[in-house]
Amino acid sequence: MNREDFPMLQEGFVFFDNGATTLKPKCVVDAMKRYYEEHTSNIHRGDYDAAVKTNALYDGVRKIVSQFVNCDPNCVIYTSGATHSLNMVVFGYMRKHLKKGDEVLLNKAEHASNILPWIKLQEEIGIVLKYVPLDENYECSFESIEKCVTDKTKVISLAQVTNVIGDVRDVTRIGKFCREHHILFNVDGAQSVPHMKVDFENSDMDFLSFSGHKMCGPTGVGVLIGRRELLEEMEPLCYGGGMNAFFEEDNSYELKEIPVRFEAGTPPIAEVIGLGEAITYLMNIGMERIHEQEVSLKKYLLEKLKEFDDITVYNQNPNSGIVSLNLEGVFAQDFSIFLNHFHIAVRAGNHCAKLLKDEMDVKNTVRISMYFYNTFEDIDQFIDALRHRSEIFQIIL
Amino acid sequence: MDENLRREIILDNYQDPMNRGLIEDSSYVRERMNSESCIDDLDFMMKIEDGKIQDIRFDGEACAISTSATSIMIRKLMGLTVEEARKILENYQNMIYEKEYDSELLGELNVYDTIHKQPNRMNCALLPSVAVKKMLEKLK
Numbered sequence: 021m022n023r024e025d026f027p028m029l030q031e032g033f034v035f036f037d038n039g040a041t042t043l044k045p046k047c048v049v050d051a052m053k054r055y056y057e058e059h060t061s062n063i064h065r066g067d068y069d070a071a072v073k074t075n076a077l078y079d080g081v082r083k084i085v086s087q088f089v090n091c092d093p094n095c096v097i098y099t100s101g102a103t104h105s106l107n108m109v110v111f112g113y114m115r116k117h118l119k120k121g122d123e124v125l126l127n128k129a130e131h132a133s134n135i136l137p138w139i140k141l142q143e144e145i146g147i148v149l150k151y152v153p154l155d156e157n158y159e160c161s162f163e164s165i166e167k168c169v170t171d172k173t174k175v176i177s178l179a180q181v182t183n184v185i186g187d188v189r190d191v192t193r194i195g196k197f198c199r200e201h202h203i204l205f206n207v208d209g210a211q212s213v214p215h216m217k218v219d220f221e222n223s224d225m226d227f228l229s230f231s232g233h234k235m236c237g238p239t240g241v242g243v244l245i246g247r248r249e250l251l252e253e254m255e256p257l258c259y260g261g262g263m264n265a266f267f268e269e270d271n272s273y274e275l276k277e278i279p280v281r282f283e284a285g286t287p288p289i290a291e292v293i294g295l296g297e298a299i300t301y302l303m304n305i306g307m308e309r310i311h312e313q314e315v316s317l318k319k320y321l322l323e324k325l326k327e328f329d330d331i332t333v334y335n336q337n338p339n340s341g342i343v344s345l346n347l348e349g350v351f352a353q354d355f356s357i358f359l360n361h362f363h364i365a366v367r368a369g370n371h372c373a374k375l376l377k378d379e380m381d382v383k384n385t386v387r388i389s390m391y392f393y394n395t396f397e398d399i400d401q402f403i404d405a406l407r408h409r410s411e412i413f414q415i416i417l
Numbered sequence: 418m419d420e421n422l423r424r425e426i427i428l429d430n431y432q433d434p435m436n437r438g439l440i441e442d443s444s445y446v447r448e449r450m451n452s453e454s455c456i457d458d459l460d461f462m463m464k465i466e467d468g469k470i471q472d473i474r475f476d477g478e479a480c481a482i483s484t485s486a487t488s489i490m491i492r493k494l495m496g497l498t499v500e501e502a503r504k505i506l507e508n509y510q511n512m513i514y515e516k517e518y519d520s521e522l523l524g525e526l527n528v529y530d531t532i533h534k535q536p537n538r539m540n541c542a543l544l545p546s547v548a549v550k551k552m553l554e555k556l557k
């Protein structure tokens with residue numbers, strides 16, 4: 021649906037790499053273009069018309085975000101992306117509040133950005149990282165999380181939807197459990213927020229991170245949402261203009277209130293405005309509809325793939341638009357280069373989930389990740405390409 | 418070069434590469450290669466004795482281009498002196514980067530003389546040459 025809004029969706033081009041980044045609808049680019057061509061100005065402190073307009077649009081996006089994921093608009097922090105957001109949680113909040121021996125529950129399907137900052141923090145302060153075992157479908161269930169919790173568990177940090185397997189974790193149940201057991205619940209929403217209705221408050225999340233570019237928005241902008249009491253206790257990682265109330269020669273200083281305390285320097289203004297436009301665009305379509313479309317696309321694809329016994333699908337079950345697969349005897353990257361010859365864009369690799377290989381017997385896969393603008397015809401084109409797989413080396417070499 | 422012949426050489430070396438599989442032997446130098454542009458992940462080991470390359474072995478997962486290039490490179494370099502090997506590596510890299518080179522020296526490695534037309538594959542083709550260079554550096 022809505023294909024006409026996406027200039028890149030030309031006849032014959034299939035974009036199946038939405039897990040990496042999504043295409044941008046014209047309205048998003050136009051909103052950014054208007055900023056650059058009609059009201060370029062910095063935020064804060066501007067008294068002229070263009071600046072007033074920019075300010076209103078920029079600040080207004082917090083409200084849009086808050087309606088989108090149900091949270092307090094004053095707890096919406098603009099970041100450069102999910103990676104930045106997750107690093108802020110770990111080094112801004114956790115570094116100060118965790119101590120040696122405290123346990124953090126992760127799992128091996130997580131993206132690098134929800135593992136490596138933790139590894140670094142354990143190196144610094146001696147927290148203990150524990151990996152919740154995945155089940156035979158590489159999914160992470162509430163039950164297995166619950167089993168790993170001890171009285172030392174201080175944080176559960178996970179992606180609501182993972183980027184290789186695409187399993188949807190039951191964050192509402194996990195959140196409730198965390199709240200009852202006084203465990204901090206840190207959610208990586210990079211692959212969920214773009215694709216389904218996410219509810220920060222009702223899922224008892226403590227932190228939620230996501231990126232604009234994976235949800236029709238621009239690159240270079242993302243969001244961190246945190247519970248107010250926690251944000252009050254979080255340290256900024258970056259100091260400078262826009263975030264201080266005053267500073268003096270005697271080394272005294274005071275920082276501004278949240279969320280601007282965490283936004284030192286000139287932020288990505290055009291990108292924030294573009295993000296707001298993208299969210300409005302998604303809300304107009306409706307997150308339920310988006311999710312349903314992706315699930316029915318996946319169902320159709322799996323049905324079509326049944327005819328090919330030399331294709332292995334690693335994630336049959338999950339209700340999301342991600343399908344990770346391999347063609348027997350062909351290295352994932354060679355397969356994706358082959359698909360490019362048929363104008364089909366996919367991604368090959370470990371998709372930054374480098375620990376997942378410990379759980380799966382493969383290191384690299386080809387990932388098809390779909391979004392609402394994909395169609396059944398896209399899938400047919402992929403299936404038609406597969407019919408040429410015996411000629412793969414004639415095609416790619 | 419004839420396209421069918423080119424493809425045949427690459428494919429033969431991909432499907433049945435020379436010296437795949439590592440061995441336990443502390444007289445070898447080792448190098449792990451992860452390509453920047455690619456998801457190739459290959460381990461190399463090399464043994465030099467009396468100034469000559471006695472053995473190069475590799476293992477790991479990589480695409481058709483890096484795997485075949487590794488195999489062809491190993492065939493080419495085995496038994497050569499370090500000096501001869503360096504000359505080949507130099508000329509090979511020049512070929513990939515579209516600089517001047519002596520194709521006479523390269524034998525079957527010439528199958529990659531058009532790889533620059535696919536810029537995202539250049540690093541795949543370069544991988545074995547970078548690995549061998551690094552191992553030669555380690556031995557200095």
Ligand SMILES: Cc1ncc(COP(=O)(O)O)c(C=O)c1O
Pocket residue numbers: 039040101102103104131133134179181182183208210211231372
């Ligand atoms: C699950 C998950 N978390 C985090 C990220 C990081 O997002 P970004 O690179 O936009 O910071 C990604 C991106 O691939 C992801 O898939």
